[in-house]
Amino acid sequence: MLDDFDFIDHYRVCPDKGVDLDAIDTRDKGPFDKRKRGEAFTRDAIEEIQHLQYQLFTESKQSLLIVLQAPDAAGKDGLIRKVLGQMNPQGCRTYPFKVPTALQAAHDFLWRIHACTPAAGMVSIFNRSHYEDVLAVRVEKLAPEEVWRRRFDHINNFEELLADRGTRILKFYLHISPEEQLDRFRDRIDEPEKHWKLTTSDYQARERWDCYREAYYDVFEKCSSDAAPWFVIPADRKWHRNAAVAGILRETLRQMDPQLPKADVDLDQIKRLYAAAKEELQQRHSGK
Numbered sequence: 001m002l003d004d005f006d007f008i009d010h011y012r013v014c015p016d017k018g019v020d021l022d023a024i025d026t027r028d029k030g031p032f033d034k035r036k037r038g039e040a041f042t043r044d045a046i047e048e049i050q051h052l053q054y055q056l057f058t059e060s061k062q063s064l065l066i067v068l069q070a071p072d073a074a075g076k077d078g079l080i081r082k083v084l085g086q087m088n089p090q091g092c093r094t095y096p097f098k099v100p101t102a103l104q105a106a107h108d109f110l111w112r113i114h115a116c117t118p119a120a121g122m123v124s125i126f127n128r129s130h131y132e133d134v135l136a137v138r139v140e141k142l143a144p145e146e147v148w149r150r151r152f153d154h155i156n157n158f159e160e161l162l163a164d165r166g167t168r169i170l171k172f173y174l175h176i177s178p179e180e181q182l183d184r185f186r187d188r189i190d191e192p193e194k195h196w197k198l199t200t201s202d203y204q205a206r207e208r209w210d211c212y213r214e215a216y217y218d219v220f221e222k223c224s225s226d227a228a229p230w231f232v233i234p235a236d237r238k239w240h241r242n243a244a245v246a247g248i249l250r251e252t253l254r255q256m257d258p259q260l261p262k263a264d265v266d267l268d269q270i271k272r273l274y275a276a277a278k279e280e281l282q283q284r285h286s287g288k
């Protein structure tokens with residue numbers, strides 16, 4: 001069953017279709033009957049992802065942008081640590097987007113984003129993204145409606161521009177329940193090592209859970225295209241979250257089919273140079 005499971009098709013939000021998040025089980029296990037199978041799958045997928053990413057980097061033509069959005073404590077950091085961060089850092093960068101600085105806020109909302117998009121051969125991972133400008137900004141009323149509403153078109157045009165340049169875009173929403181979120185907030189209180197993560201804003205955002213749901217509905221409906229699809233990933237089970245994202249990422253890289261560049265030298269000439277260098281070294285040693 002796992003062999004024929006189409007990860008992209010299963011989790012993808014179809015263009016122009018909204019998503020009723022309440023209808024998607026946050027504890028869903030996808031094609032996996034148990035945790036051990038999911039973990040083994042993730043390990044295999046990561047190995048192949050590493051191989052394909054190496055080819056992408058050396059090919060240096062296409063690029064990949066991975067966008068992560070989620071409620072607080074849904075596991076963006078864990079996903080980066082366990083799966084996405086396993087790619088070679090030489091060809092992969094992670095960018096966290098926080099409340100805009102004064103300089104960033106003095107520009108259009110895509111200015112800071114565009115600067116972090118991946119060059120040819122590279123992968124960029126966005127921990128939060130330009131979608132905050134139609135999510136947090138909308139829900140927290142940081143800009144009037146006529147400002148944020150126009151941004152859906154700006155975002156679609158921007159992502160189309162990136163796609164035209166050879167950038168594949170994958171956008172993941174990590175879907176957790178309010179119960180699971182509260183359990184994870186509790187772990188943060190109980191574990192001193194996690195105290196640095198505590199903020200009161202987590203609780204403020206939680207109070208506006210339904211407003212965020214509404215804002216995400218519009219994001220999924222207006223901004224999931226074939227070139228830049230959204231994926232809704234049930235994330236109460238961390239192992240499932242990791243496996244589903246690894247499956248989608250591996251399949252996408254397979255489709256991109258990056259190729260090692262062909263040698264643009266005369267191999268016979270290189271072999272002659274090598275033989276001469278080796279002989280020169282031997283003569284130097286025998287002369288001592």
Ligand code: AMP
Nearest residue numbers: 097098099100128132133136137142201
């Ligand atoms: P964290 O990712 O948990 O460190 O939190 C970053 C905070 O920055 C979140 O509360 C986001 O909602 C907020 N944030 C990120 N981008 C924006 C933005 N463009 N406008 C307003 N708030 C933002």
Ligand code: MG
Nearest residue numbers: 072073199202
């Ligand atoms: Mg946080």
